[in-house]
Amino acid sequence: MVTKNPTPQERRKEQTRRDILENARQMIVRQGVDGLSIRALADQIDYTPGALYKYFDSKDDLIDAVRAASFERLNSFIAMRIQPTNNAAEMLLNGGLAYIEYAALHPQEYFLMFNMESSKATSGEQRDIAMRSLLQIVEFGLMQGEFVAQDDYDAATIAYHCWATVHGIASLQTTILLDERDDFLLLSRVMLQKVIEGFVA
Amino acid sequence: MVTKNPTPQERRKEQTRRDILENARQMIVRQGVDGLSIRALADQIDYTPGALYKYFDSKDDLIDAVRAASFERLNSFIAMRIQPTNNAAEMLLNGGLAYIEYAALHPQEYFLMFNMESSKATSGEQRDIAMRSLLQIVEFGLMQGEFVAQDDYDAATIAYHCWATVHGIASLQTTILLDERDDFLLLSRVMLQKVIEGFVA
DNA sequence: GCACTCAGTAAACAGTGTTCACTACTATAC
DNA sequence: GTATAGTAGTGAACACTGTTTACTGAGTGC
Structure with a gap:
């Protein structure tokens, strides 16, 4: 596990990644895995659906992380x-x-x-x-x-x-x-x- | 369980219902529940997607039957x-x-x-x-x-x-x-x- | 001050389940 | 035997989905 000290923007990126992840988790907790919608999730955290793909390769990738x-x-x-x-x-x-x-x-x-x-x-x-x-x-x-x-x-x-x-x-x-x-x-x-x-x- | 003797068309209808069900089951067996697609299923048994709704209220209904x-x-x-x-x-x-x-x-x-x-x-x-x-x-x-x-x-x-x-x-x-x-x-x-x-x- | 990186956008694409007006055929009633 | 009612099946549309791509604009490093 080699993690060199991150730059501010790297930390910001990591933060929004966690934000996405946590919101995805809560959405799954409330509505089940099938209730998780990329678009609804993006909407909830004031992003555009496409933006999430800068943080996760796919919906399955996101689910795996959750x-x-x-x-x-x-x-x-x-x-x-x-x-x-x-x-x-x-x-x-x-x-x-x-x-x-x-x-x-x-x-x-x-x-x-x-x-x-x-x-x-x-x-x-x-x-x-x-x-x-x-x-x-x-x-x-x-x-x-x-x-x-x-x-x-x-x-x-x-x-x-x-x-x-x-x-x-x-x-x-x-x-x-x-x-x-x-x-x-x-x-x-x-x-x-x-x-x-x-x-x- | 009161089932009066069915007319020929009732029996035909029951038959295609079973046909749909069996094909849905095989599709699930091969590709999992998430792999079941109404459109692919309809295609496989030479029907139009909408036709299946004369036999099952919804996809969930069909899955329940399977x-x-x-x-x-x-x-x-x-x-x-x-x-x-x-x-x-x-x-x-x-x-x-x-x-x-x-x-x-x-x-x-x-x-x-x-x-x-x-x-x-x-x-x-x-x-x-x-x-x-x-x-x-x-x-x-x-x-x-x-x-x-x-x-x-x-x-x-x-x-x-x-x-x-x-x-x-x-x-x-x-x-x-x-x-x-x-x-x-x-x-x-x-x-x-x-x-x-x-x-x- | 300039060039560059890159987070985020808008729009499009291909796919999904579902609905609905409509057609064509079939079974029944006279 | 012909008219009528019911219905299996169609095709097009609707509202959604995940994903891609060309683009924009702000922030960083030199």
Whole structure:
């Protein structure tokens, strides 16, 4: 990451880029990805549609940038909820619940992150960060004997299982089961605890 | 369901409706939901764009119909894989794996079923069918003592947990982790078995 | 003070879903 | 067998979309 000190105009340009990005994000939050319109966005920030193409190559490029930003927000939201303790199970539980909560709080952003076109590698970096820190916790739990693995249920599989569980809960909740049960956070806790029970020593 | 015997022209109309629907489905399968174009679709079946509006109120209406059809396919695919036996655990495992496999085989259809706009109640019926039969298996397992419930982990929660697990696996696989591991079906089996272990007596 | 860079514009282009007046054919009623 | 009503399908228009391109005008470096 080599960033030489930027000139004022470079900083101004970076600022309006952020401005565009943030407004795009808010538009997606309010109306969904399909509700994002280049023309409406340009209008909102007092620009001409064509001007945006000086900052982003295309609409997809802009969406990718919003997606990456959302991934970062999700990751830091989770990181905030995980206070590093000696209890790996507690960290997994809190992190997982944070994941589910974030999805419930920002369904449109969550949907944006996990749809088919998101494999464009833009968000791949952030995804790897999430996966790595998850794996780290699991391996920490194994190392200190808090968790126990089996030959076909190793650290990687355990981590994957945790992610699949919270992702499944969050995804079902934000798509086809919207607000069907009001106790869904308690419910999620029970299910996640059950999964964790499956590999505590 | 009151359907009086249809006249020939009614049957003809129903036939072209099915024709439109099937071509729309194939177009979605090949190019995704966003790749579905009314004009391209009309072109493909030698109609004028406007003609389709005699069969579907709008593009969204058409998409809803495709979604409902896909849900039906998924449900019958799973039903085929579940031979009714006395072993509820086996039924859950086979059904869950069928779910995951279907998603892997038809990622675009799967994505269509589980995106934000799908709560339009069109697919609600099919969803309820799936949930009911899942719940039935769990209750069957409980009744014959094969499974055991706890006060905060009752039949409904167990069913929900199973669905969330397979959905999470399928969703992760078809979105951000496409083909990252080739042994993902075996992996899925291990994870699902772990979940089931959590409530067998 | 001059030349140059470049952010931003206006207008056009090709595409989209949707509507509507209209045509042509088909099924029914007399 | 002919007139009538209904309707499947057309073609052109409308209001939108994302994107490109020639151009303008203000700010920077020399």
